[in-house]
Amino acid sequence: VNADDKRFIDEALPAFISEAREQVAAFEQLLLRLEDAPDDRELLDALFRCAHTVKGSAGIFGLDEVVAFTHHVETLLDRMREGALTLDPALSTLLLQCNDQTLVLVDQAGRAPDPSDDDAIALATARRAELVEALRAASGAGASAVAVLGGARVEDVREERSSVLHPRHIRARFGADTFRNGMDPLAVLHYVSKLGRIDALKADLDAVPPLDEIDPESCHLGVEFEVSTSATLQDIEAAFSFVRDDCELHIGEPASHTATLSARIDGMPDQPRIGEILVAAGAVSHTDLEDALAIQARQSAECGAALPLGEILATQAGLSKQVVAAALDKQTSSRKREATPADDGRYIRVQADRLDAVINLLGELVIAGAGAELLARQSRNGSLIEANTQIGRLIEEIRNGTLQLRMVPIGETFSRFRRVVRDTASELGKDVALQIVGADTELDKAVVERIADPLMHLVRNALDHGLETPAERVAAGKPAQGTLTLSACHETGSIVIRIVDDGHGIRRQKVLERAWERGLVERGVVPPDDRIVDLIFEPGFSTAAQVTNLSGRGVGMDVVRRNIEALRGSVTVHSDEGEGSTIEIRLPLTLAIIDGFLVGMGSSRYIFPLETVVEVIESRPTDTERDARGRSIVELRGHALPVVSLRELYALPGPAPARSSVVVIQSIHQRYGVLVDSLLGQHQTVIKPLGRMFRKLRGFSGSSILGNGEVALIFDAASLGQLASAPVGRSPLSSTETSMSCPNPVPP
Amino acid sequence: MPCALDLPAELTIYTVADARPRWLAALDASPGPAPFRLGASSLREIDGAGVQLVASLERALRLRSRALHVVGVPPALRAACEGLGLARLLDEPEGDRP
Numbered sequence: 001v002n003a004d005d006k007r008f009i010d011e012a013l014p015a016f017i018s019e020a021r022e023q024v025a026a027f028e029q030l031l032l033r034l035e036d037a038p039d040d041r042e043l044l045d046a047l048f049r050c051a052h053t054v055k056g057s058a059g060i061f062g063l064d065e066v067v068a069f070t071h072h073v074e075t076l077l078d079r080m081r082e083g084a085l086t087l088d089p090a091l092s093t094l095l096l097q098c099n100d101q102t103l104v105l106v107d108q109a110g111r112a113p114d115p116s117d118d119d120a121i122a123l124a125t126a127r128r129a130e131l132v133e134a135l136r137a138a139s140g141a142g143a144s145a146v147a148v149l150g151g152a153r154v155e156d157v158r159e160e161r162s163s164v165l166h167p168r169h170i171r172a173r174f175g176a177d178t179f180r181n182g183m184d185p186l187a188v189l190h191y192v193s194k195l196g197r198i199d200a201l202k203a204d205l206d207a208v209p210p211l212d213e214i215d216p217e218s219c220h221l222g223v224e225f226e227v228s229t230s231a232t233l234q235d236i237e238a239a240f241s242f243v244r245d246d247c248e249l250h251i252g253e254p255a256s257h258t259a260t261l262s263a264r265i266d267g268m269p270d271q272p273r274i275g276e277i278l279v280a281a282g283a284v285s286h287t288d289l290e291d292a293l294a295i296q297a298r299q300s301a302e303c304g305a306a307l308p309l310g311e312i313l314a315t316q317a318g319l320s321k322q323v324v325a326a327a328l329d330k331q332t333s334s335r336k337r338e339a340t341p342a343d344d345g346r347y348i349r350v351q352a353d354r355l356d357a358v359i360n361l362l363g364e365l366v367i368a369g370a371g372a373e374l375l376a377r378q379s380r381n382g383s384l385i386e387a388n389t390q391i392g393r394l395i396e397e398i399r400n401g402t403l404q405l406r407m408v409p410i411g412e413t414f415s416r417f418r419r420v421v422r423d424t425a426s427e428l429g430k431d432v433a434l435q436i437v438g439a440d441t442e443l444d445k446a447v448v449e450r451i452a453d454p455l456m457h458l459v460r461n462a463l464d465h466g467l468e469t470p471a472e473r474v475a476a477g478k479p480a481q482g483t484l485t486l487s488a489c490h491e492t493g494s495i496v497i498r499i500v501d502d503g504h505g506i507r508r509q510k511v512l513e514r515a516w517e518r519g520l521v522e523r524g525v526v527p528p529d530d531r532i533v534d535l536i537f538e539p540g541f542s543t544a545a546q547v548t549n550l551s552g553r554g555v556g557m558d559v560v561r562r563n564i565e566a567l568r569g570s571v572t573v574h575s576d577e578g579e580g581s582t583i584e585i586r587l588p589l590t591l592a593i594i595d596g597f598l599v600g601m602g603s604s605r606y607i608f609p610l611e612t613v614v615e616v617i618e619s620r621p622t623d624t625e626r627d628a629r630g631r632s633i634v635e636l637r638g639h640a641l642p643v644v645s646l647r648e649l650y651a652l653p654g655p656a657p658a659r660s661s662v663v664v665i666q667s668i669h670q671r672y673g674v675l676v677d678s679l680l681g682q683h684q685t686v687i688k689p690l691g692r693m694f695r696k697l698r699g700f701s702g703s704s705i706l707g708n709g710e711v712a713l714i715f716d717a718a719s720l721g722q723l724a725s726a727p728v729g730r731s732p733l734s735s736t737e738t739s740m741s742c743p744n745p746v747p748p
Numbered sequence: 749m750p751c752a753l754d755l756p757a758e759l760t761i762y763t764v765a766d767a768r769p770r771w772l773a774a775l776d777a778s779p780g781p782a783p784f785r786l787g788a789s790s791l792r793e794i795d796g797a798g799v800q801l802v803a804s805l806e807r808a809l810r811l812r813s814r815a816l817h818v819v820g821v822p823p824a825l826r827a828a829c830e831g832l833g834l835a836r837l838l839d840e841p842e843g844d845r846p
Contacts, residue, residue, distance in 0.1 A: 004762075179761040179797045186796040186831050193831075201833035208800060210808035211772055216764035216801050223833055297811045 009061055016057055017110040020066075023050045024103045025416075031087075031095055032418040038087045048077045049241075054102060056242050058109075060182040066105045069128055072135040073098050079139050081234065093426075094134055096419065101128050168229065168236065168251055173204065173222035175246025183243045185221050191239045196229025206289065222248075289313070352445065355405060362395075362402055363593060363686035369395045370684065370707030396684060399593055406446070410488045410497070411439025413452050417459050421484060424463045431470050431480055432463060437487035443495045447587055450567055451497070454560040458499050458583050459484070461557070466503035466581055476578065478502065494569075497585040506575035508532045514541065533573050537561040568687075568701040570718050586718060588701070596685030596704065596714065599663060600678035601646050602654040605712035607685050607704055608674075612665050612717035616679060619660040631724065634662065634673065643673035644724040649699075667721035674720070685714060699723045751787035751819055752778035759791060759798030771805055780814050789820030794828045799837075802829075806837055 027050040034043045051074045058066035073095065079085045104124050111117075170192075174185050192198065204222030208214065229236070233251060240249050292312040299307065310324040369392055376388040414436045425432040462484055470480040485500040508529065515521040515535045526532075535541060539558040564571045569587035588594070588609075596607035617636065626632045630648025633640045643662055646652060662673040687702040694700065694713070701716035753774040756763060778784055786805070806816040818825070818838050829835050 179795075184761075184796040186799070186828055189831050201830075203803070203833040205803050205807070205834075208803050208807060210811050211768065211775060211801075211804045212808055214768065214801070214804040216768050216797060216804070217761060219796070219800065221796060221800055221832065225833065294810055294813070298813070 013061060013110065016061055017106060020054050020057065020106040021103065023054045024099055024106065026050050027054075027099050027102075028096065028419055029415050031092060031099070032415075032422065034087055035089070035092050044077070044081055048074065048081060051077055052241055054106070058106075061109070063105070063109050066102065066109065069098070069105060069132065070102055072132050072139075073102070076135050076139045084140065085138065091138060094131070094138060096423075098131050098135065101131060167226055168233075169224075169226050170236065171204075171222070171224045171248075171250040172240065173207070173248040174219045174243055175248075176218040176220070177246060178219035178221075178243050179217055181243070185219065185223065185243070188240060188243060189223065189225075192227060192236065195231040195235060195239065196227045199226045199228070201225040350405075355402075359402060359406070359593075362399055366395055366399060366593060366684045366686050367705050367707065371709075372707070374707040392684075399684065403444075403593060406444050407442040408445045408448055409440045409442050410448060410495075411436065411441075413448055413455065414439055414486050414488070416452070417455070417486060420456065420459060421463065424460060425467075428463065429469055430463065430467055430482060432467055432482045432484055435483060435485040437485060438489045441488035441490060441495060443488075443587065447495075447567055450563065451569075451585070451587065454563045454571075454585070455486075455497070455499070457557075457560050458585075459486070462499055462501040462503065462581070462583075466501040466505070468504055472504075476504070491586075494586045494588055497587070499583045499585075500580065502580040505577040505579055505581050506533050506536065506573070507577060511535055533575050536573065537571070568716065570716075594685050594687060594714075596683045597663070598680035598683040598706075598712065599661075599674075599676040600680055601652055601676055604652070605680065605706060605710055606646070606676070607683060607712050607714045608663060608665065609685075609714070609717060610682060612667060614664040614666045614671065617662050617664065617673075619662050619675060629724070630675070636664070636673075641671065641673050642724070643675055644720075645675040647675070647677075649724065665717050665721070667717040670721050670725070672721055672724060674715075685712075687714060751785040753784070754787035754789075755791040755825075757790050758793045759801065760793060760795040761797040764797045764801045767801060771801070775805070775808060775812075780812060783815040783817040784809050786816060786818045787820055788818050788822060788825050791822050791825050794824055796828075796832065799828050799832055799834060802837060803834060 027047060030043055030047045030050065034040060034047060037043060051070050055067050055070040055074060058070065076085070076091075076095070080087065085091065101124065105128075108117075108121065108124075172185075172188075174183075178185065189198070189201075202224045204224055205220075207220040207222060209220065214220070227236070236251055237249065240247055292309060295312055296307065296309055310328060313324065369388075373385075373388045373392055376384045379385075418434055421432055421434040467482040467484065468476065468478075473482060474480050483500075483502050485498070487498045487500070489496055511532050512521070512526065512535075515532075515538070516523040518540055520535060520538050520541060521527060527535075537557045537560070539556065541556060541558065561571050564585055564587070567587055569585060571583065571585050573581060573583050575581040595610035597610045597613045599606050599608065620634055626645060626648065628648075630645030632643050632645075634643050635641070641662075641664065645656075647654075647656060657677050660675055660677055661679050662675055663679075664671065664673050683706070685704045688704060690697070690700060690703055690713075694703070697713075699715060699720040700713045701719075702714045704712050704714055706712055753771060756767065759767065775784070784805075786802070802816075802818075809816050816837065817840060821838050826835070826838060829837050
C-alpha cells in the first residue's frame with residue numbers, strides 16, 4: 001500500500017463504515033420483512049444487494065475479513081435466489097447472527113487496533129468460524145470455487161445447470177468513476193467470459209477523448225458483444241454488479257434484422273452523441289463513424305467550421321436522411337432530459353450540529369425580531385411597524401422551514417424493534433407479532449434520538465411482563481400469538497406514541513402488594529385504580545417475580561418516565577386485567593420553537609402552546625363558588641367547563657383585575673378553562689429549558705425570553721390539566737420545594 | 749527505428765495520470781506523418797485505464813492524420829486489448845513494415 005492509497009483509505013474509510021452500517025441495518029430490516037413474505041423476489045434481491053455492496057466496498061478497502069465472511073452470506077443468499085433454499089426461521093436466525101458479525105467486523109475496521117480488544121476479537125473470530133460452517137452446511141455441499149475479480153473474491157461460475165446455450169447481446173457503457181472505484185471493465189469482461197463464449201467483442205471508443213483532452217482516471221469505455229451462455233440473466237447482471245451503479249447495461253437478444261433502424265433508435269437508451277446512436281443502432285459501422293469524425297475534425301481545423309456529423313455520414317456512408325433525422329430527434333430528447341434530471345430520491349447529508357447551530361441562531365433571531373417589533377409598535381411609526389410585521393412573517397416562514405429540516409419519520413426507530421421483538425420473544429418462548437402503525441409520522445430528530453431508549457425499555461417490558469406464553473394465552477382463550485403494536489400519530493401539537501399489547505395487563509393486586517412492601521404506599525391504603533397502575537413508574541418499583549436479563553437491568557420504569565419528562569413529554573398507562581396494556585407517550589413535536597399564546601397575570605407573562613388553545617372567552621359569573629384551589633365551573637354553550645384560576649392555583653400575588661378572560665385549553669383527555677388577567681396574543685416562542693430552581697414546578701414545560709427581555713413560563717396543557725383536576729391537598733409545588741410559594745418568573 | 753515513446757512497466761489507473769503529460773510531450777515532439785511508434789516491450793502490467801489511454805493516444809493521432817504502431821507487444825498488452833475488443837489497436841499500419 002503506497003502513501004496515496006493510505007491517504008485515500010484514511011479519508012474514505014469513515015464514509016465506508018457509515019455506509020456499511022446502513023447496509024447492515026437495511027439487511028436486517030429486509031430480512032425481517034422477508035420472513036413475513038418469503039416469496040417476495042424483490043426483497044430477496046434487495047437483500048442480496050445489501051450483502052453484495054458491503055462485500056464489494058470492503059474489497060476496495062482491503063478489508064479481507066469482511067469480504068471473506070460476507071462472501072459466505074452471499075453464497076447462501078444466492079442459493080435462495082436460485083430457489084434451492086427457502087427462508088425458514090432457522091435460516092433467518094442464522095442470517096441475522098451473521099449480519100451482527102458483519103457489523104462487528106465493520107466496527108472493528110473503523111477502530112484503531114487496541115490490545116485490550118484481543119479477547120473479544122478472538123471470541124468474535126471463533127463465532128464467525130462457527131457461522132461460516134453453518135452457512136456452508138445450509139448452502140449445501142456444492143461449495144463453489146472462488147475466483148478473483150478486481151481484488152475481491154467472487155463466486156466462480158457454478159456447474160453448468162443446463163446445457164442449453166442462449167445467445168445474448170450485451171452492451172455496456174461503464175460509468176466515469178469506474179476506475180476510481182477500484183473497478184476495471186477488463187476484469188468484468190474476464191468474469192463474463194467464464195459464463196460463456198464471447199463473440200463479436202467490440203470496444204466502443206466513441207466516448208474516449210483524444211489524449212489532449214482526456215481525464216485518464218475517468219472511464220470512458222464501452223463494450224458490445226454477444227455471449228453464448230447457459231447462465232441466467234441475473235448471473236450476467238451479477239457479473240456487472242460491482243460497476244452496476246453507474247454502468248449503462250443492456251442485455252438483450254441478438255439484434256433482429258427485421259426491425260427498422262428508426263424504430264430501434266427510438267427505443268434506445270439516451271445517448272448524448274449522434275454517432276453513438278447511429279452505431280448502436282447498426283446504421284453505420286465504427287469505421288464509418290471514425291472516418292466521418294476525422295473528416296469533421298479536419299474540416300474544423302482547416303476552415304474553422306465543420307458540417308454536422310449526420311450530414312457527413314449521410315454522404316460518406318450513404319445513410320438515409322430519415323435515419324439521421326430519427327437519430328437527431330433522439331439526441332434532442334435525451335439532451336432535454338439531461339437538462340432536467342428526475343432527481344426524486346436525492347438527499348444532501350448535513351451534519352446535525354450545523355443544523356443545530358442554525359436553529360439556535362434562529363431562536364435568537366426570533367427573540368430579536370420580537371424585540372424590534374415591540375419597539376416599532378411603541379414608536380407608532382406606521383411604516384416601521386409594517387416593515388417589522390413583514391420581517392416577522394418572514395422569520396416565521398424561515399422558522400417553519402428550518403424546523404421541518406429536523407423532522408424525521410419515526411418509522412426507522414420503530415423498525416429497529418422488529419429484531420428486538422423477534423429475538424426477545426424467542427428467548428422467552430413467546431410468539432409475538434409486531435405491528436407498526438404510523439411509521440411515517442414525523443418528529444424532531446433530537447426527540448427521536450432520545451426516545452429510542454425509553455421505547456426499547458417499554459417494548460422489552462411489554463414482552464417480558466405483559467405478553468404471555470402461547471400455552472398461557474390459549475388457556476386464557478386468546479390466540480396463541482400475541483400482538484404488540486407500536487403506533488405514532490399527531491394530536492394537538494404533540495406526537496403520541498403508543499405501545500399496545502394484548503397480554504394479561506397489569507395485575508393491580510400484585511402492584512399494590514409490591515407498593516406496600518416497598519413502602520411506596522402505606523400498607524392497607526388502596527389508592528384509586530388509575531393511581532395503582534401509575535405506581536409502576538415510581539422509583540424503586542419492580543414487579544418481576546424474578547429479575548430476568550431482559551427488563552431487569554437495573555433501569556426501572558421511573559427512569560423511563562424521567563427521560564420522557566426531560567423531553568417535555570408525559571407517559572401514561574392504561575391497563576385492563578386480562579386484556580392487555582397501553583402505554584401512551586406524549587411528546588412535543590419539537591424541542592426548539594413553538595407558536596405560543598401569550599397571557600398576562602399581574603406583571604408576569606405566561607405562554608400556552610397555541611395548538612392547545614381552542615378559544616378565548618370573556619370571564620363571566622361562575623355557576624359555582626371557587627374552591628380553595630381556585631376551581632369553578634362556567635357554562636359554555638350548554639356545556640359545563642371547569643375553569644381554574646392561575647392566581648389561586650399558584651398563589652400569585654396582587655389583586656384580580658376588574659375584567660379577566662378565560663382561555664379554553666384542549667388537553668389530552670379534557671377541555672378546561674384557565675382564568676387569566678390579560679390576553680397578549682400570538683407569540684413565536686423559543687423554548688428554553690426551565691432552570692434548576694423551576695424544574696420541580698408542576699404544570700410548566702419550559703421558559704421563553706420575550707422581546708423586551710422578560711422571561712415567560714410556558715404551560716404544559718396536559719400537566720396543568722392534571723394538576724387542576726387533582727384532589728385538593730396536592731400542591732402544584734413539589735413537596736421538597738415548599739419554600740417556593742410563588743412561581744413568578746424572574747429574569748435570569 | 750527508435751520509438752517515439754516507450755511504455756513503462758506498469759500502465760494502470762495508478763500511473764495513467766502521470767503518463768499523460770509525458771505522452772503529450774512525446775506526441776508533440778514526434779514529427780508526422782509517419783506512424784507513431786509506441787514501444788511496448790517493457791510493459792508488464794496494464795489495466796482498463798491503461799488500455800483506454802492507449803486508445804486515447806490513438807485517437808489523438810488519428811485527428812492528426814497519423815497512425816499508431818505498437819512495437820514489441822507483450823502478452824499482457826495483447827490480452828488486455830483483446831479482452832476489451834481492441835486488438836485492432838495492435839495491428840501494424842500499412843506501410844510501416846520493416
